[in-house]
Amino acid sequence: MVVLVIAAIVGTIFYRRDSNGKPFKASLNHENVMMTPDWNATVRLKANNGATYRVLNSDKMVIQGTHKTTKGKANIVLTKTGDYTVVAKSDNGHVSRKLPVKVTHYKANINKWTNAAGPLKFKITSVDYQELAKSKKNKPDDSLVDAAYKQLNNHYYQIKVNYIVKNDGKKAVSPEYTFWNPEDDEGQEFSTQSPTPEAIASDTIVGTEDIGAHSSRAGTVTMLSNNKFSVKHLKFSVGEILDNGGEHIAKGGIAKLK
16 A cells, blocks of 8 residues: 555656656746837746747636747737736646736836927826727817717727926917827827827817916827827927917927937
8 A cells, every 4th residue: 555655646746747857847037017118018938848838818718829938938928908827838738837927008207308399398207008998988088089089999099198398488389279299100190180090189288378488387198099009209290389369489390209
């Protein structure tokens, strides 16, 4: 009986090893990872040579089927936020490890100034990227975007840009008559006046009181699109600079991060 028990224990020990007789080890370089401005996140798996892996979402559904590692290593790319489980398995299939990872949306503090367009320049303070479901709660409180928002897909992409606009001129500038529209990295302009489902912009400063000479104001521009986009090299396309009577102060231009 003792011999049988010892044999069973030894058999179990060796069964829980890979084909080379080594204990199976597997780990990820991060348990929590933030997406990049390219709308993805990468975690690195390290395991025994010949290991395979698959990825499950929070509902335990397989979103990435079985893949082989290269010398026990793999870069796993995730394209949506949420909770995931990477299931790593030994080359002989005898042992597996469940490795949790949480992916959060991209947020970053920027705190950089653009060049000036006329008397105006902008400081980009922070950005926040999210994929959202269309709903009354998520729709910007802006009547100008209502029609375009209705045409968005059920899931769409949003970037919020917090910024400061500074008027270095000698005259007050009117945000009611002076417009600045953000542009993404592909040069797509997001209009606050004529939004489309591919490029919606809603700005908290538009239509507010004058920005006095040598003064500044903080605001947020919300950019929405049916398509993925990025603002790593954000620009503001600034129209003619006007006062509150619609009179010309200065030419506009392109204000971009330095």
